[in-house]
Amino acid sequence: MENTARSRSTVRGVLYPNASWYFALAIVVTWVGFSMSYFARLGETTLITHVHGASAGLWMGLLVVQPILYRRGQWKLHRRLGWTGTIVLVPILMIGGLAMMHSMMRGAVAAPPGTADIAYVLVYLDTISLIMFPLFLGLSLRHGRQAQLHARYMACTVLVLLPPAITRMLFFIPWFNSLPRNLNGSFFAIEGVLLLLLLDDKRMGRIQAPYVVALVLFAIVHLTMFAVGTSAGWHTLMNRFAAL
Numbered sequence: 324m325e326n327t328a329r330s331r332s333t334v335r336g337v338l339y340p341n342a343s344w345y346f347a348l349a350i351v352v353t354w355v356g357f358s359m360s361y362f363a364r365l366g367e368t369t370l371i372t373h374v375h376g377a378s379a380g381l382w383m384g385l386l387v388v389q390p391i392l393y394r395r396g397q398w399k400l401h402r403r404l405g406w407t408g409t410i411v412l413v414p415i416l417m418i419g420g421l422a423m424m425h426s427m428m429r430g431a432v433a434a435p436p437g438t439a440d441i442a443y444v445l446v447y448l449d450t451i452s453l454i455m456f457p458l459f460l461g462l463s464l465r466h467g468r469q470a471q472l473h474a475r476y477m478a479c480t481v482l483v484l485l486p487p488a489i490t491r492m493l494f495f496i497p498w499f500n501s502l503p504r505n506l507n508g509s510f511f512a513i514e515g516v517l518l519l520l521l522l523d524d525k526r527m528g529r530i531q532a533p534y535v536v537a538l539v540l541f542a543i544v545h546l547t548m549f550a551v552g553t554s555a556g557w558h559t560l561m562n563r564f565a566a567l
Contacts, residue, residue, distance in 0.1 A: 339390065339474065339478075340390075340394065342386075342390040342474070342478070343387045343388075343390045343391055345478075346383055346386045346387045346390075346481060347387050349383055349481050349484075349485060350380065350383045350384065350387070352485060352488050352489065352492060353379075353380065353383065353484075353485070353488040355488075355492050355495075356487070356488030356489060356490070356491040356492035357376070357487075357488060357491060359491070359494075360491055361376060369426075371419055371422045371423060371426075372419075372423060374415060374419050375415075375416065375419025375420060375422070375423055378412045378413075378415040378416040378419060379416055379484050381408070381412055382408060382412050382413075382416065382480070382481075382484070383481055383484065385404060385405075385408045385412070386477065386478075386480075386481060388404065389401055389404065389405060389477075390474075392404070402467075409460065409464070413456075413457070413460065416456070417453055417456075417457070420449060420452070420453050421453065423449070424446050424449050424450065424564075425564065425565065425567070427442055427445065427446055427449075428442070428443075428446055428561050428562070428564055428565035429565045430442065431443060431446075431561075431565070432562055432565045432566075440552070440553045441502055441503070443552045443553060443557060443558055443561055444503075444506070444548055444549060444552030444553060445552075446552075446561055447548055447551055447552040447557060448486065448506070448544065448548055448552070451544050452483050452484075452486075455479075455483045455540060456480055456483045456484070459476045459477070459479040459480045459483065459533075459537070460476070460477070460480050462476040462533070463476035463477040463479075463480070471531055472531065472532070472533060475520075475531055475533035475534060476533045478520075478533075479533055479534070479536075479537045482513055482516065482517070482537060482541075485509075485512075485513060486506070486509040486510060486513060487509075489505075489508070489509035489512050489513070490502070490505045490506055490508070490509040491505075493505040493508050493509065503549070506548065507545070510541060510544070510545040510548075511545075513541055514538060514541055514542060514545070517534050517537055517538040517541065518538070520534045521534050521535065521538070
């Protein structure tokens with residue numbers, strides 16, 4: 324009886340009781356999005372791509388488990404898994420992302436002039452993602468004792484990982500037939516999710532900072548991705564990166 328009472332009180336205190344399902348949906352989106360470009364070509368994919376993809380998938384999987392542990396009152400295990408994932412998975416995710424960016428830039432430098440602009444745009448987005456992910460993670464850990472902020476910032480780490488999958492998934496819709504159009508569509512999708520989360524915050528009585536910060540950052544990246552990604556200065560910087 325005591326355990327049942329504690330469990331019920333814990334459920335009432337959980338910010339998003341169905342959070343695990345939302346994170347599981349993010350995994351499904353990733354699987355569908357990469358079904359053709361990755362899963363259908365596993366034999367042609369480099370080891371670093373496998374490692375990077377696995378680390379991102381395991382991070383999402385961890386966030387499926389964490390709300391369940393919190394809801395059940397298993398806070399010690401929740402914290403232990405969280406720190407383990409941060410120490411083990413995040414460095415692999417970051418290093419894998421840098422390696423893939425470097426590989427993409429080396430290919431772009433070797434391509435005919437004017438044909439690789441989209442690669443520079445993609446690497447710009449990857450660069451920003453490798454900044455935003457640890458930013459949201461760090462803010463989440465900083466507010467670890469404030470569940471309202473901790474959970475929201477942690478949810479933002481998954482939103483950072485989703486645009487590449489959404490961009491690819493949109494190719495299954497006939498109207499989305501170009502990479503620039505799909506990139507815009509993916510950012511509109513993330514911004515739409517953040518607006519819904521902000522409306523939910525308002526419904527609960529108070530708009531919290533995390534989703535406001537995330538929406539502003541995503542909007543800035545969305546507005547600048549083509550201007551910066553195709554600029555001469557960015558090309559020069561990335562060409563130097565490719566030469567390392």
